[in-house]
Amino acid sequence: MGLIKEILERFQSRQMRFYEMLPRSGREKLAEAENKYAELRITGPEGGTFYFHYKGGHLDLLPEKPQVDDAKLDKLLLDGDGINYMGGDDVFLDVVSGSLSPRAVRSHHYFRANTDRIIYDSEEFAQAIETFLEEMRRVLAG
Numbered sequence: 001m002g003l004i005k006e007i008l009e010r011f012q013s014r015q016m017r018f019y020e021m022l023p024r025s026g027r028e029k030l031a032e033a034e035n036k037y038a039e040l041r042i043t044g045p046e047g048g049t050f051y052f053h054y055k056g057g058h059l060d061l062l063p064e065k066p067q068v069d070d071a072k073l074d075k076l077l078l079d080g081d082g083i084n085y086m087g088g089d090d091v092f093l094d095v096v097s098g099s100l101s102p103r104a105v106r107s108h109h110y111f112r113a114n115t116d117r118i119i120y121d122s123e124e125f126a127q128a129i130e131t132f133l134e135e136m137r138r139v140l141a142g
Contacts, residue, residue: 003046004089007096012061037066038074044087047078077112078105085110 040050051062066073078088085091091110094100105111 002048002089004042004092005048005050008050008061036074037068037072038076039065040076040078042078042088042092043080044089046089047087047092074113079110079112081108081110084108 036054038052038054040052042048042050051065053060053062053066078091080087080091085094088110091100091105095102095105
């Protein structure tokens with residue numbers, strides 16, 4: 001099992017705390033993404049392809065690719081630049097550790113989305129990811 005999968009599974013097992021701590025505006029944003037599926041590909045040896053389902057205010061890590069039409073699957077990529085970051089796994093680990101900001105990930109184009117269904121513009125995305133990672137660090141720490 002790769003390190004990133006282990007981190008995501010650890011977070012998933014404790015995520016109820018995360019949703020309970022979200023402000024109302026955060027829960028409303030999650031409600032807008034209700035019943036959606038996403039594929040997140042993280043490059044690098046610790047990465048992999050992960051599938052998620054948003055439903056009932058929860059982000060569920062799926063054990064395998066969901067059986068939905070490919071057009072209904074948001075495709076997200078986290079990749080390095082081959083110079084500063086060899087792979088998306090290095091990017092992810094630095095963001096979780098707090099040494100790289102989600103805004104830097106977005107501005108350096110390490111994160112890409114191949115969908116027109118992403119509900120966030122760049123600023124909303126950066127704020128949502130910052131909040132998510134802050135809570136993720138708290139959950140994993142404790």
